[in-house]
Amino acid sequence: MRRWLYTFAGGGLAMVIAGAVAALTHQPWLFPSLGPAVMLHVEKPDAPESSPRNTVIGHAVALLTGYGFLLLCGLADNRSVLQEGVGVARIVAAAGSLAITATVLLFLRASHPPAGATTLIVSLGLLHTPTQLVIAMAGVLLVTVVDWLFNRATGRPMPVWSAPAQLRQEAHRG
Numbered sequence: 001m002r003r004w005l006y007t008f009a010g011g012g013l014a015m016v017i018a019g020a021v022a023a024l025t026h027q028p029w030l031f032p033s034l035g036p037a038v039m040l041h042v043e044k045p046d047a048p049e050s051s052p053r054n055t056v057i058g059h060a061v062a063l064l065t066g067y068g069f070l071l072l073c074g075l076a077d078n079r080s081v082l083q084e085g086v087g088v089a090r091i092v093a094a095a096g097s098l099a100i101t102a103t104v105l106l107f108l109r110a111s112h113p114p115a116g117a118t119t120l121i122v123s124l125g126l127l128h129t130p131t132q133l134v135i136a137m138a139g140v141l142l143v144t145v146v147d148w149l150f151n152r153a154t155g156r157p158m159p160v161w162s163a164p165a166q167l168r169q170e171a172h173r174g
Contacts, residue, residue: 003043010042010150014143021142028132029139033059033117037140040114041147045158049111052144053162058105058112059140063133065101066122069093080125090124097123 015030015038022029037059040050048054070076073089073096081090097119105111118136121127127136151158 006154006156007039007042010147010154011038013150014038014041014146017146018139018143022139025135027135028127029135029142031118031121031127031136031139033062033114033121034139034143036114036117037112038143038147040112041144041151041158045147045151045156046163048163049113051159051161051163052148053159054105054110054112055114055140055144057108057110058115059118060137061104061108061110062097062101062115062118063122063137065104066093066097066119067128067130067133069097069100069123070125070128072096075123075125076128078125080128082124082126093123094120 015034018030018034037055040047041055044050067076070093073093075089075093078084098116101115101119105115122133127133148158148160
């Protein structure tokens with residue numbers, strides 16, 4: 001199968017499944033930063049940043065950090081940035097959550113760039129309740145499993161949990 005066909009089929013399949021679950025449950029199983037995560041999974045399934053380990057740790061750290069900054073900045077009960085605009089507290093929440101997420105993931109050797117979008121989605125108030133965050137994490141797990149199964153079924157290498165040590169070391173040096 002050609003690379004573009006893998007990308008089309010795998011990406012579409014993961015989004016359709018997450019979207020169907022979201023439609024059936026009326027919950028945020030489908031949110032913007034799943035797109036780049038899925039793209040990594042289907043375009044570069046053997047890259048460290050695409051591994052299930054980095055995906056799960058990355059989004060978990062992002063969700064927790066984004067919510068922590070919502071609380072720290074007194075924004076947990078506010079409307080989203082789209083409704084109330086940008087103020088100093090929102091800038092602090094966005095900048096702080098992104099900086100902390102990136103730094104923690106660096107220390108954990110769990111780089112996953114889509115997590116940067118996830119932490120902003122939370123710190124900007126687009127997802128802001130604990131229930132929404134748990135469901136978002138379930139969406140991450142769902143698309144990761146779907147992509148892993150898709151890659152395995154089509155003979156593409158995606159690790160069960162983490163990339164081989166050599167690839168992780170090379171990615172960390174970069």
